[in-house]
Amino acid sequence: MINKESRLAEVRQFLPEWLEYSRKEAASGEVASYIPELSKAPHDALGVHLLDVEGDSALAGDCGMSFTLQSISKVFTLILALMDNGESAVFERVGMEPTGDNFNSMLKLELVRPGIPFNPLINAGAITISSMIRGATPEEKSARILDFFRRLSGGSSLEVNEAVYQSEFATGNLNRSIAYFLVENGVLDGNIEEILSVYFRHCSIEATCRDLARMALVLAGDGTDPLTGEYLIPRRYVQIAKTFMITCGMYNASGEFAIKAGLPAKSGVSGGILAFVPGALGIGVVGPALNAKGNSSAGVHLIERLSQRMDWSLF
Amino acid sequence: MINKESRLAEVRQFLPEWLEYSRKEAASGEVASYIPELSKAPHDALGVHLLDVEGDSALAGDCGMSFTLQSISKVFTLILALMDNGESAVFERVGMEPTGDNFNSMLKLELVRPGIPFNPLINAGAITISSMIRGATPEEKSARILDFFRRLSGGSSLEVNEAVYQSEFATGNLNRSIAYFLVENGVLDGNIEEILSVYFRHCSIEATCRDLARMALVLAGDGTDPLTGEYLIPRRYVQIAKTFMITCGMYNASGEFAIKAGLPAKSGVSGGILAFVPGALGIGVVGPALNAKGNSSAGVHLIERLSQRMDWSLF
Amino acid sequence: MINKESRLAEVRQFLPEWLEYSRKEAASGEVASYIPELSKAPHDALGVHLLDVEGDSALAGDCGMSFTLQSISKVFTLILALMDNGESAVFERVGMEPTGDNFNSMLKLELVRPGIPFNPLINAGAITISSMIRGATPEEKSARILDFFRRLSGGSSLEVNEAVYQSEFATGNLNRSIAYFLVENGVLDGNIEEILSVYFRHCSIEATCRDLARMALVLAGDGTDPLTGEYLIPRRYVQIAKTFMITCGMYNASGEFAIKAGLPAKSGVSGGILAFVPGALGIGVVGPALNAKGNSSAGVHLIERLSQRMDWSLF
Amino acid sequence: MINKESRLAEVRQFLPEWLEYSRKEAASGEVASYIPELSKAPHDALGVHLLDVEGDSALAGDCGMSFTLQSISKVFTLILALMDNGESAVFERVGMEPTGDNFNSMLKLELVRPGIPFNPLINAGAITISSMIRGATPEEKSARILDFFRRLSGGSSLEVNEAVYQSEFATGNLNRSIAYFLVENGVLDGNIEEILSVYFRHCSIEATCRDLARMALVLAGDGTDPLTGEYLIPRRYVQIAKTFMITCGMYNASGEFAIKAGLPAKSGVSGGILAFVPGALGIGVVGPALNAKGNSSAGVHLIERLSQRMDWSLF
Structure with missing residues (x-):
């Protein structure tokens, strides 16, 4: 594990000002609109919550806002699938390579034969991973996932936003197309x-920035919750x-993002990162206006700037 | 900078045995044959040289063998182009994304418009980078590159293998095709x-495993040569x-490789890594038999195993 | 309309010998095996039925064999969709260009935005066309199609092979994938x-070579059945x-095929053409062993050779 | 050969009016601008020249204008390469399939391995075809091509536009890229x-509409010039x-175009068709403003409309 000090006291001083500066980046972005529930998110919102291994926080902006995890959830279903199936079973069905293409x-x-x-974070991979979660029924799988997420976020009461779920399910035809393609290829059944x-x-x-920061903190702790000492994930799966x-x-x-911020991160179309x-530190950000690549415009700007200033890059 | 101990004394004990074990992986690989000079390399050769920040070494196998840098050189021409032009000028002409496609x-x-x-390590990017090296003539550019590489390898007397160069130049039609495509797109002129x-x-x-390890050590030292204390590369460009x-x-x-070894690395079709x-440590490996992705079969196997055993992963 | 004589008397003389010669081509082909029903077809079968505008026939080989139309049906559902919706409505939803890719x-x-x-004969296009057939229910649409095909084949009693249908429906996941992709793109609903x-x-x-020849004869007659004088399809839609x-x-x-035979044709994975x-002439051929492009090996060979000898090319 | 009457007398009556109507289509097109010589062409020009097998003409619009053949020339270099090398040698190096992609x-x-x-009319194919023209030197090859084109156009004095040639040669980097790709693949040497x-x-x-119509007439005559009776091309190569x-x-x-006009045709970026x-008939058209697919906007409109009215479609 890398020993970094979070120097949160230092961050706390300039965070509100920097957040307002980054918020301007939202202007060039667009809120996801493929389902009505997402499109209602406030365009210029920006919130950040930093949480260190001592339990200290620094926060600014629209932290009270809740939003759906979307693709951020893929990191943790991957981990659960690894815990359920082991490394070799998972990587028989998904690869390890970035693609350069849209998700x-x-x-x-x-x-490609x-x-x-290509990897578990694109939709095709994440759907395959979802199919590998243990459970006799879809309800049981979903319950196990929700339970796992709650434990990772410090015993929270995270819930599924049913309206979002219904909308996604009703309109998710590209994901259906991907899924049937995987069936045809023998990847999915x-x-x-x-x-x-x-x-x-x-x-x-649905989560808040604090929930994200809390879940991230477990990863920062290599699988052991720094605040409770509880062992939640084998270190290799965090790696x-x-x-x-x-x-x-x-x-x-x-x-x-690796060049500019150098931090492990996962974004979602709801604008969360x-x-x-x-x-050292778990970070949760939300900023619904997305850039052309699908990441929060203001959120990316803020994290990159913070990381550069604080020299947080892994590299 | 991450503080890792190299624990070279420990490595030294099992290195010869592990090298022989990895050497068997060469059986499934193939030596590059697109130019005669490369195809002459011994199929089952495998050499490794580890060099730590104290100047201690551990080595095993066919370390005496010399080979051409091939794509390994792209890392250092990128650095030189950054030193010559600055970060923003370089990234106007090459991107930062992995592609998932062949190099x-x-x-x-x-x-993609x-x-x-996509990045400076695929051929299209590396050719663009070569065009950005300062120098009034191609000879001057080449001389500056060679001089830079010599300084990075501790004042070595690295030389161009003229026979390889002539062959590559004569047969490099795919690179010509790529270059003219870049001209058409206004990237190259x-x-x-x-x-x-x-x-x-x-x-x-042309280099040896020791030369690779020596150059790598400067990167391990964030741009300052750990053995001489000489400042050779700005830390940001190493990052x-x-x-x-x-x-x-x-x-x-x-x-x-990031999942399995977790180390910054660059390979070449000559079998070098x-x-x-x-x-902590610079590493040079050579093993000419390549796997389907173009990396040394035995070399990848050896580094992955070493990194796992010694817990060297950055992640 | 082109005035060609069929010269069927001439063909009749050499047809059996030529068929046996073409039958050898089956050796290099493979019977489609994605559903069990197709894979049961006899590998070396080859049958041909030629039918001219006078009602004279020439036939040879395994003409008694019946087989499913598969993609051959796409020609006639296109025509029915044109008759149901008109030219402009159809071409709002499918293009007119060959693709060079697999079907x-x-x-x-x-x-491509x-x-x-790209066209109504690739699967994506043909599925879209199927959705445009008039009818309150899928059963009614299917009944109208079957009725149309029966009229085109001279009042035959063509039937759906239920076992093939069930198999295709159960295993057709690539077509499901294509269909949902089209829904996502707003082409299909x-x-x-x-x-x-x-x-x-x-x-x-399911049909025989004679059925194919009979349906083809209506196209040869520009939409009017040459044997009954019945007007079945507007000439423009035949065109x-x-x-x-x-x-x-x-x-x-x-x-x-256009270069070598120069005839309008449609093949199916059951080996029919x-x-x-x-x-002048309607032609029905069946030869289940397919070449790498998915067409009957022996069937293509026979038609090309016949067309060259008889100078039937449109060009 | 199809026996069509040209009914040129009929066409002559409405041609000027129809040409003016089609000329409006130029508004939505753009003149090719990749070399200055092409971009100078008048945006709204439109000329047509029809020439029948009796030598009668119908013409309208800007027929006096001359323009370069561009891709139109590919039809005739293909024919010359066939005459020089035979059918099988040519099709070892170029395919027969449309691609659906840009030229x-x-x-x-x-x-695609x-x-x-894919075919001799896309740039990659046409460059390969150019390399197969007989001749000891490039000058000799070019002279043979020019001589062939002059004979096809009735003993004309066609000439190369040197300014266009120099510009194309200087800026043709995409074609260079394609050519080196073909070298790498062993198609070109x-x-x-x-x-x-x-x-x-x-x-x-450089040619005029009349030159195009004259060359087209030889193809309409299956390789024998209808006006002189001279045998210029074997019928199979015309086919x-x-x-x-x-x-x-x-x-x-x-x-x-096949659906709407149903005529064999070849266009060029200079706006010629x-x-x-x-x-029955040779047709030459020029209209420099191109549509999104690279064909003359007004020219395509005019030919399609003429063909529909006169029922000229082959199909």
Whole structure:
């Protein structure tokens, strides 16, 4: 583990001002609109919550806002699937490579043999991962995921936003298309609507910046919750998740984020970003206006600037 | 900088045995054959040289063998181009994203606007980078590159292998194709044959495992040579190079190598691999038989196993 | 209309010998095996039935064999959709261009905006066409299609092969994937399983070489059945179908078939080929062993050779 | 051969009015601007010249204008390469399939093994064809091509426009890129600059609508000049050229043109279109403003409308 001090006291001083500066970046972004529930999010909102291994916080902006995890959830379903199935079973069905394509592209599935998803953070990979969560029924799988997420967020009472879930399920035809493509390729089997219900459900879990920071803190602690001392995830699975967050966590802007911020992170189309400084700090950000690559415009700006100023980069 | 101990004394004990074990992996690989000079390399050779910040070494196998840097050189021409032009000028002409495609594919250039190379380590990016090295003539550019490489390798007398250079230049039609595509897209200008001569020349610089380890040690030292104390590269440019080595250093097996070894590394089709443990260790490996992704079969196996045993992963 | 004489008397003399010669081509082909029902077809079977505008026939080989229409049906559902909706409504939702890709590729859908199928004979296009057939229920649509096909084949009693239909429906996940992709792109709407049931059902209509020749004869007659004088299809829609058969009728070997045979034709994975000589002749062929492009190996060989000898090419 | 009457007397009556109507289509198009010489062409110009097998003409609009053949020349270099090398030698190096991609895309070259050009009318194919023209030197090859084109146009004095040629040669980097890609794939060999000089030179031959109509008339006559009775091209090679004109002659709008006009045709970026009615008529059109697919906006409109009115479609 890297020993970094969080120097949160220092951050606390300039955070409100920096947040307001980053908030301007929202102007160039657009709130996701493919379902009505997402499009209602306030365009210029920006909130950040930093939480260190001592339990100290620094926060600013619209931290009270709640939002759905969307793709951020993929990091933790990957971890749960690893815990349920082991490393080798998981990587028989998803690869380890960044793609350079949009997260929902089928290009690589079609062009590259044997047609397994490139990595567990693109939609094709994450749907496959959802199908590998242990549980006799989709309801049981979903319950296990929700329970796991609650433990990771310090015993919170996270819930699925049912309206978002219903909307996603009703309109998620590109994900259906991807899923049937995976069935055809022998990557996925079983009832597709059930698999997708598990997938859309974990994407629709609602959280706040503090919840993100709290979950990130467990990763920062290599799987052991720094605040409770509870062992929640084997260190090797945190290592795997952390590596994917560096190489594929920010869609096809992951390379740029690694150069500019150098932190493991995962974003979602709701505008959330979960990031962490290993050994030091969990970070939760929300800013609904997205840039062209699908990441929060203001959120990316804020994290990159903070990381540069505080020298948090892993590299 | 990460403080890792190299624990070289420990490594020294099992290194010869582990090297022999990894050497068997060569059986499944193939020596690059696109030019006669490369195809002459011994199929089952495997050498490794580890060099720590105290100047202590551990070595085993065919360390005496020399080979051309090939794509390994791209890391250091990137650094030199950054030193010559600054960060923003470089990233106007090359991107920061891994591609998931073969290093010599034009797919992404054609499909993605504005058609700049995805990153500086694929051929399209590295040729662009070669064109940005300062110098009035191609000869001067090549001389500056060679001089830089010599300083990085501790004042060595590295030389271009002229036979390899001539062969590459004569047969490098795919790189010509890529270069003219870049000209068409306004990324590259100037005399293409001259730009390619600079590019092929730095790919043809001949080195040993010790030279690789020595150059890697400067990166491990964040740009300052740990053995001489000499400041050779601004730390920020080492950080950039290091990040690219993680996300794109091992062709389209970079993601897998990051998961399994977790070290910044760069491979070449001659079978060389340069890697390092930040703050601790430079590593040079050669094993000419390549796997399907273009990396040394035995070399990858050896580094991954060493890194796992010694817990060297950055992640 | 082109005035060609069929010279069937001439053909009749050498047809049995030529058929046996072409039958050898089956050796290099493979019977489709994605559903058990197709894989049972006899590998070396080859049958041909030629029918001229006077009602004279020439036939040879395994003419008694029945087989499912598969993609051959797409020609006639296109015509029915044109009759049901008119030219402009149809071409708002499918394009007119050959693709050069496999019939079931999604590459072009993804890469080309606005994402409508390239033409009505690839799967994406044919599924869209199926959705445009008039009828209150899928059963009614299917009944109208079957009725249309029966009239085109001279009042035959064509039937759906239920076992083939059930198999196709159960295993057709690539087509499901394509269909949901089209829904996402706004090309297709409605109940996908119902649309696919119509599609798979017309692909599963069973016919003989004589049935194919009979249907082809109506096209040769520009939409009027030469044997009954009955007007069945507006000439313009025959012209459209005929043009697509030339440019896209033989999957991504259509260009080659146009050069070598020069006849409008459509093949199916059951090994059937329907072709015609405008103004003169309907042709039905079956040979289950398929070449790499998905067309009957022996069937293509026989038609090309016949067309060259008889100078039947349109060009 | 199809026996069509040209009914030129009828056409002559409405041609001027129809031309003016089609001329309006130019408004939505753009004149090619990649070289200055092309961009100088008058945006709203439109000329048409029809020539029948009796030598009668109908003409209207800006027929006096001369322009370079550009891609139109590819039809005739294909024919000359067939006459020089025979059918099988030519089709070892170029395919027979339409691609659905832009004429200058390398996508299919890269994605499809064995990497030969899809057809002789895309740039990759036409450059390969240029390399197959007999001649000891590029000058001799170019002279043979020019001589052939002069004979086809009734003993004209066609000349290369040197300014256009020089511009194309200087700026043709995408074609250079394609050519080196073909070298890498073993499709092309020899001196690339020399091959490209032959290619760019025949693209730069200057003609009028009458010249196009005259050359087209030889194709309409199946290779025998209807006006002189001179046998110029073997009928089989006209058949091959005619088929390619139908399947690939209008870039990736060939399918649509086949549906709407149904005539063998070839367009060029200068705005020229050569088309013909087999057995009846040669057609030359020029209209420099191009639509999104690269064909003359007004020219396509005029030919489609004429063909529909006169029922000239082959289909």
